[in-house]
Amino acid sequence: MNLIKTFLLLILCTLFITACGKAENTSTSNSSKKEESIETKKKLNVKITLNKKIKGNKKILISGKSNLPKDTALSIDLKCPKCSTYYYDFSTDVNVQEGGMFDYEFSNEEGEEFEGGEYIAYVETSPENLQPDHVREIFGKNGANLAGSNVSGDNDRVATAEINFKIKNSSKVKQKSKKDNAAEVTNKKDEELSTLKSEAEYEIESIVEDNYKAASIEKIEINQDMSTDQDNKLIALVYLSFDFKNSAQTSYNMVEMFSDDLASKIGTDNNTINQIAVFWKVPYIDEDETLAKFSYERSGEQMKITDKVSSLN
Incomplete structure (x- = not known):
């Protein structure tokens, strides 16, 4: 009888050890999968423009x-390296708002004017420990998921941007002639137009990269629309490549659908663009020639097709 009890006890111990081993393996496997999913999360191609x-x-x-996620912590530095007054070195922390805006x-103490000189404003994503959990998950460990021309660093990757500008001395500003004022108005308009173009x-770049995985951007040209009396109206020339191998007819159907969708989104999202033309290359059919072109012009809040030319169909 004692022999039977001993045998049963050994079987129970064996089953318990096996179960514990499986639980530990499952836990380790789940943990590894979680870490792997974070490390292999889709890259964020960071884009930042400053004004x-x-x-x-x-x-x-x-x-x-x-295109940074909401609540991303940033630091903004403002410097004037050659200013004579030592305190022109500001730094502050801000958070990205809805839609990627910040x-x-x-301002100086007691409302004093800024000294004339060349200034630099520099923006950088804050260290990992200052970011909220959902932002850290998107950025990856030490910013490993950050990519693009606005990103720098090998081990601790950060997104950055800077803008350089000049402030004129107040005494000179007050003595400006009418000619100078006219030139300033022109420069201001040019600056505003340049910002709208950017x-x-x-x-356009964001729409293409986020929605058309079979396409890549060759180049984008934004010009002022000289056919209208309205200020700050633009014409967009978008050169794309369709990179998936398909028949000529299927390729035509796809590039036509992409072009219509791009024009529709731009018509709704950006009222400064009056006209848009989309040019397509299909490298596996012809590496050099443009094989399709679709032209659109604004009609209220929408874009309507005005011309389509293609050798694909």
């Missing part, structure tokens, strides 16, 4: 547009 606005030489507004307004290019 500045100077208010009477007393306030400097630095604003930015990005801004901060710098924003339009950014929006």
